[in-house]
Amino acid sequence: MQALKSRFTAPGSGRRRLAVAVVGAFALSSLAACGGDDESPVAENKITVEGVPDYYPAEYQDVIDASKEEGGELVIYSNTSEENWAPIFRDFKKKFPWVEDVSANDLDSDEVFQKILSEQSTGGSPADLVVSNAAVAWADFAERDGTLMDYESPELGELPDFAQLLPNVYAMSTDPMTIAYNTELMSEAPTGIASLADIAEADPDTYQDKITVRDPESSFGFTVTHAFTEANADGWSELERVLPFTRAETSSGTQMEKILAGEYLAGFFISGGPAFPVVDDSDGLVDVVYPEDGTPILPRGIGIAADAPHPATSKLFVDFLMSEEGQFAVAEGGLSAYRDGVEGEGLHTYQEVIDAVGEEKTIFVNYEAVPKDEIQSWLDQFYSYVEPAPEDS
Amino acid sequence: MSTITDAPRTPGSEQRETFEPPRYRRPLGIGRDQLVQYGVLAFLAVLVLAPIVPTLYQSFVDRPLYEDGRVFTVEGYKALFTDAGFGEVILNTLLFAGLTTVLTLVIAIPMSIVVVRTRLPGGRFIALAMQWPFFISSLILGFGWILMYGPAGFVSVQFEKVFGGVPWNLYSIPGMAVTEAVALAPIAYLFCANALRQSDASLESAAQVCGAGPLRILMQVIIPMLRPPVVYSSILVFSMSIETLSVPLLYGQPVDIDVFSTFLYRNGLQSVDPDYTVLAAASTVILAVTISLVAIQAKLLKDAARFVSVRGKATRPRKLELGWVKWVSVVFIAFYIVFGALIPIGGLVFRSFTLIFTPLRNPFDFLTMKNYETIFTFDTYVQSIWNSLIVAGVGSVLVSSLAVLAVMVARRSTFRFGRGVEYLALIPQSIPGIIIGIGFFWAFAYAPFGIGTLLQGTLGALVIAFGIRALPSAFGSVAPSIMQIGAELDAAARVSGADWLMTFFRVLRVLITPAFAGALILTFVIMLKEYSPAVFLSSADSNILGTTMLELWAQGRTGSVAALASIQILITAVFVALAGLLMRGKHRA
Numbered sequence A: 001m002q003a004l005k006s007r008f009t010a011p012g013s014g015r016r017r018l019a020v021a022v023v024g025a026f027a028l029s030s031l032a033a034c035g036g037d038d039e040s041p042v043a044e045n046k047i048t049v050e051g052v053p054d055y056y057p058a059e060y061q062d063v064i065d066a067s068k069e070e071g072g073e074l075v076i077y078s079n080t081s082e083e084n085w086a087p088i089f090r091d092f093k094k095k096f097p098w099v100e101d102v103s104a105n106d107l108d109s110d111e112v113f114q115k116i117l118s119e120q121s122t123g124g125s126p127a128d129l130v131v132s133n134a135a136v137a138w139a140d141f142a143e144r145d146g147t148l149m150d151y152e153s154p155e156l157g158e159l160p161d162f163a164q165l166l167p168n169v170y171a172m173s174t175d176p177m178t179i180a181y182n183t184e185l186m187s188e189a190p191t192g193i194a195s196l197a198d199i200a201e202a203d204p205d206t207y208q209d210k211i212t213v214r215d216p217e218s219s220f221g222f223t224v225t226h227a228f229t230e231a232n233a234d235g236w237s238e239l240e241r242v243l244p245f246t247r248a249e250t251s252s253g254t255q256m257e258k259i260l261a262g263e264y265l266a267g268f269f270i271s272g273g274p275a276f277p278v279v280d281d282s283d284g285l286v287d288v289v290y291p292e293d294g295t296p297i298l299p300r301g302i303g304i305a306a307d308a309p310h311p312a313t314s315k316l317f318v319d320f321l322m323s324e325e326g327q328f329a330v331a332e333g334g335l336s337a338y339r340d341g342v343e344g345e346g347l348h349t350y351q352e353v354i355d356a357v358g359e360e361k362t363i364f365v366n367y368e369a370v371p372k373d374e375i376q377s378w379l380d381q382f383y384s385y386v387e388p389a390p391e392d393s
Numbered sequence B: 001m002s003t004i005t006d007a008p009r010t011p012g013s014e015q016r017e018t019f020e021p022p023r024y025r026r027p028l029g030i031g032r033d034q035l036v037q038y039g040v041l042a043f044l045a046v047l048v049l050a051p052i053v054p055t056l057y058q059s060f061v062d063r064p065l066y067e068d069g070r071v072f073t074v075e076g077y078k079a080l081f082t083d084a085g086f087g088e089v090i091l092n093t094l095l096f097a098g099l100t101t102v103l104t105l106v107i108a109i110p111m112s113i114v115v116v117r118t119r120l121p122g123g124r125f126i127a128l129a130m131q132w133p134f135f136i137s138s139l140i141l142g143f144g145w146i147l148m149y150g151p152a153g154f155v156s157v158q159f160e161k162v163f164g165g166v167p168w169n170l171y172s173i174p175g176m177a178v179t180e181a182v183a184l185a186p187i188a189y190l191f192c193a194n195a196l197r198q199s200d201a202s203l204e205s206a207a208q209v210c211g212a213g214p215l216r217i218l219m220q221v222i223i224p225m226l227r228p229p230v231v232y233s234s235i236l237v238f239s240m241s242i243e244t245l246s247v248p249l250l251y252g253q254p255v256d257i258d259v260f261s262t263f264l265y266r267n268g269l270q271s272v273d274p275d276y277t278v279l280a281a282a283s284t285v286i287l288a289v290t291i292s293l294v295a296i297q298a299k300l301l302k303d304a305a306r307f308v309s310v311r312g313k314a315t316r317p318r319k320l321e322l323g324w325v326k327w328v329s330v331v332f333i334a335f336y337i338v339f340g341a342l343i344p345i346g347g348l349v350f351r352s353f354t355l356i357f358t359p360l361r362n363p364f365d366f367l368t369m370k371n372y373e374t375i376f377t378f379d380t381y382v383q384s385i386w387n388s389l390i391v392a393g394v395g396s397v398l399v400s401s402l403a404v405l406a407v408m409v410a411r412r413s414t415f416r417f418g419r420g421v422e423y424l425a426l427i428p429q430s431i432p433g434i435i436i437g438i439g440f441f442w443a444f445a446y447a448p449f450g451i452g453t454l455l456q457g458t459l460g461a462l463v464i465a466f467g468i469r470a471l472p473s474a475f476g477s478v479a480p481s482i483m484q485i486g487a488e489l490d491a492a493a494r495v496s497g498a499d500w501l502m503t504f505f506r507v508l509r510v511l512i513t514p515a516f517a518g519a520l521i522l523t524f525v526i527m528l529k530e531y532s533p534a535v536f537l538s539s540a541d542s543n544i545l546g547t548t549m550l551e552l553w554a555q556g557r558t559g560s561v562a563a564l565a566s567i568q569i570l571i572t573a574v575f576v577a578l579a580g581l582l583m584r585g586k587h588r589a
Helices: A002-006 A012-033 A060-068 A082-095 A111-121 A135-143 A154-158 A193-202 A219-231 A235-245 A252-261 A272-281 A311-322 A324-332 A350-357 A372-385 B032-059 B075-082 B086-117 B123-129 B138-149 B154-163 B173-197 B201-209 B214-225 B227-243 B246-255 B260-267 B276-300 B324-351 B370-377 B379-411 B418-430 B433-446 B448-455 B459-483 B487-495 B500-529 B545-554 B558-582
Strands: A073-078 A101-106 A129-132 A164-166 A169-182 A211-214 A246-249 A266-271 A286-289 A295-304 A362-364
Touching: A060 A311, A073 A111, A073 A311, A082 A101, A082 A311, A082 A324, A111 A129, A111 A135, A111 B433, A129 A135, A129 A311, A135 A164, A135 A219, A135 A295, A154 A311, A164 A295, A169 A252, A169 A272, A169 A311, A169 A350, A193 A235, A193 A266, A211 A219, A211 A235, A211 A252, A219 A235, A219 A266, A219 A295, A219 A362, A219 A372, A235 A246, A235 A372, A246 A252, A246 B246, A252 A266, A252 A272, A252 A286, A252 B545, A252 B558, A266 A272, A272 A286, A295 A311, A295 A350, A311 A324, A350 A362, B032 B276, B032 B379, B032 B418, B032 B433, B032 B459, B032 B500, B075 B086, B075 B276, B086 B123, B086 B173, B086 B214, B086 B227, B086 B260, B086 B324, B123 B324, B123 B558, B138 B154, B138 B173, B138 B246, B138 B324, B138 B545, B138 B558, B173 B227, B173 B246, B173 B324, B173 B459, B173 B500, B201 B214, B227 B260, B227 B276, B227 B418, B227 B459, B246 B260, B260 B276, B276 B418, B276 B433, B324 B558, B370 B379, B370 B558, B379 B418, B379 B459, B379 B500, B379 B545, B379 B558, B418 B459, B433 B448, B433 B459, B448 B459, B459 B500, B487 B500, B500 B545, B500 B558, B545 B558
Parallel strands: A073 A101, A073 A129, A211 A246, A211 A266, A295 A362
Antiparallel strands: A129 A295, A164 A169, A169 A266, A169 A286, A169 A295
16 A cells, blocks of 8 residues: 555656656657648649539539538448549539538448448438449349439430449449459460460469469459359350469459569459559559450449438539549549540540450449359359369368 | 554443444445446446347348348258358367467467566566567458468568478468467466466465475466466457457468358358358357357366465565576577567568568568558548547546456355356457447447437447457456455455445455556557457448558558558557556556
C-alpha cells in the first residue's frame, strides 16, 4: 500500500510525463501527416457546372432541383477502391456543388449484396447505390422484388446496348481480363491461352506449378472462366492443356506479387484494375496482354437501391457516370471506360481491347444466374483437368 | 499497514470495539455481492449469446435470414458431414492446430523462463522483440513470411544460390504451423511471464535447502507451477488455430490443403453460391468443440490450490543462475527473434518503401514514398487509423475490466454459476470472426428499444464485436495470476468483515493490477489488428486498419498494405513500450 501513495511523486513520475509527451508528439505528427495533394497526371476533365447534355429530357431539371433538397449526401456500397472513385467523386461534386459528402463503403463484391439484403429485410438500408462486378450475385439481386429502384437513364441512347446489364442496372466500367507474365523469366511472351499452353508444354519442368489461375469456386473466378468456356468453342480444350500447370489463388493482389517475385511465371484472367498499376510500377518486369483467343470483359454494374434515402442525387450520379465527363473520370481513376470518344494518355478503354484482339474475340460477360447443377458440372470438368497437387487433396 | 489493538479487556466489562466492521445494506434481501455477480453473468450472457443465437437459428433454417419463407431443416449438418473430403479437412485442421500449439509452447515456455527468471543481457528488449509478430495480423505476417521464405522469397533465393536447394516448404501443414506458432507464441509467453513474475521464492528456497540445483528447481518447481497459464494458453492457441483463416489460406490455397476455416471460406461468402446454412452449421460444430475444450481445461485445473504462489507474506522472485543452459536458450531465442520476427517484418517494412519487391531486381532502385502518400492522401484511410486507435483504446479498457470482474466471479467467489461465467467468457475464442460479425448484425437488427439501430455502423458496434473476440485472451491472461494469489488473503479480509466486493477493492485489486495491465496491453494489440467482424458491422465512417488493408490488398496495392502494416506495428510498439515504462514499478505486487 505504501507503493500506491508514493506513486505520483516517486522517480517513476518523470517517466510518466515523458511518456505523455511522446504520445502527444506522436499524435501531433500524425495529424500533420494527414492531407496531401493527389496528383492528376491526366489532362483536366472539363466539367460544366450544373449543366446536362442537350439530349436529356426537359423534365430533368426537376431531378436536379429535387437533389438540391436532399442534403448533399450520397452513400454507396461498392467493391471499388478509393483511388478508382477519387476523380469520379471530385468531378461529380464539381458538377453539382451542393453535393458535399459522397462516401463509398468498400466491401467484397458479393458481400455488398449480402449486407444490403440483410439491411433491407430488417427495416431499411442507408445505401443509395450498389456497385459490384459479381455477375451471378447481381442477377440474383435484381430478380428479387423491392431491391432496386426503377430508373431509365437518359444516357442509354448514347451508349452501346450492353450499357444496360439488367433492368435498372447499368455499366459503370468494363474491366478486361488479361494475361500477366514476368518478362524476365518467360522464354517468350504469351499472346493468348493457347499460346500459353504451347509455351508450357514445350518446357514442362520449368512451367510446372508456375502458372496461376483464379480459384474457380470463387464468384469472380467462376464468372470469368465460365464466360470464356461458354463463348469460345476451343475454350475447354485450351484450358485442358494449360490447367495441369496451374495453381489456384484467391486474390489478384497475391497473384501479381507472386508473378513479380518469380514464384509464378504467368497468370491468366487477372483483372486489368489491379494489374495495370503493377505493370507501371515494375518498369517492364511484368507486362500484361489481352488473350487473343478471347478476352473476357467483366462490366461493373451500378444500380439505385429501392428505398434509397437520396433518390434524386442517386439518379444524377448514375447519369453522370455514364456521361462523357463521367467516363473520363472513370478512366482517370484507373478503370476501363467504354463510352465512345473517351481516350487519352494513360487511360484504359474498351476500345483498346477491341483494337488489340478484335471485336469477335472480346467476350462480354453477361449478368445472368447459373443453375446450381450447371455450376457443379462445370466445376467437375475444371477439376478433372487440373492435376492433383503433390499433397493429395 | 498495521492495526493497533488495545489490550484485551477483562471479561465482563464492556468490550469497546476499536475496529468497526463495515455494514452492508441488503435491499430486498439481496446483498451487493449477489447483485454484482448476477450482473456480470447477465451481461456476459447477453454479450456472448447475442451473436450465437442467430447463428444457431440460421443453422437450422434452409435459407439466409433475410429471405422469407423459412423452413426448418437439418440439411446443413447433413451436408457438412457427408461432404466428400470433409474428413480430410478435419484431419488437417487437428494436425495443424495440434502442431501449432506444441510449437507455441516449445517457443514460449523456455523464452518466458529465460527472460523473466534469469539474468539475461538485454532482457527487456528481447521481451519486447519477441512480441512483434503479434502486433500484426497473421495475414500480414504470413505475407511477410512468403516474401522472405516462400518459393521465390528473398531468403530462399539466396539460400538456393549458396546451398543449391531449400530444405523447407512453406506451403505445407508444418509450414503453416510454424508461422502461426510464431504469431501466437507471444500470447503464451505473456501468460507464462505474468505468472512467473508472481512466483513464490519461498518454494524455491525450500527446494534449494533440500539440495536442488537451479535446473532441478526449474524442472520440478517452476515449470509445474506454470500449469494454469500453460493450460489456458494452449486451449486458447488451439482454438484460435482452428479458426484462423489467413495463414492456411495463403499457404494452403496454392497446394489444395484445406483446413476448416478455408473450407468455410470457400463455401461461404466468397463462393459463387454461398450456403449460409452450412456456414452456420459449421460454426455451431466449432462452438461444441470449444465448449468441450473448456471442459477439459476445467478438469486440468482442478485443485487450483496447488498453483498458489502469492501468499500473505510478500516475496520477490529470484533470478536463477542456469549456467550454460542459459546460453543455449539465448541462441535459440536469438534464432527465433531474427528469423521468425525480424526478417519477415523487416521485409514487410522495406516493402512499404519500394514500388516492387522481387529477388529479380535490386529493391533499392525502386525506393519510393508513394505507398505512404497513397494512404495519407485519402481521408478515409487516415480516418481508419484514428478509428482503430479509438476502438482499441476504449475497447481494451472495457474488456480488461470485464475480464477481471469475470475471473473474480468465476474463480474467486462462491457464486454458484461461476463455472458458467468462465464458459461464457471463453466460448468466443473459436467462433470465426465473420460469424461474430454476421451474428451481431442480426442481434442489432432485432435488439429491443432500438439499441441496435443506435449501434449498427458505429464504432460502438466494433468495440463490442472486437471486444468479444478479445475477451477470452484477456480472461486467460488474468485468470492464472488471480489463481496464484493465496486464499488466506480473502479469508483474512472476510474475518475482518469484508464482503466479496470489498475484498476485491481493498485487498486484491492492487495484487491484480499487473495482470490487469497485461490484459490491457494484450487486448489493445488484439483489437487493433482485428478485422473480420467489421465487414458486416462497419460503415464508411467506421473503417478500421484491418478492413482498409484488406481493401488495398484486393486491389493489388501490396505496397500500401505493407505501409499500413508498418504503421500498425509502429503504433503497437510505441503503445507497448509506453505501457511497459508506466508499469515498471508495478511488477512486484
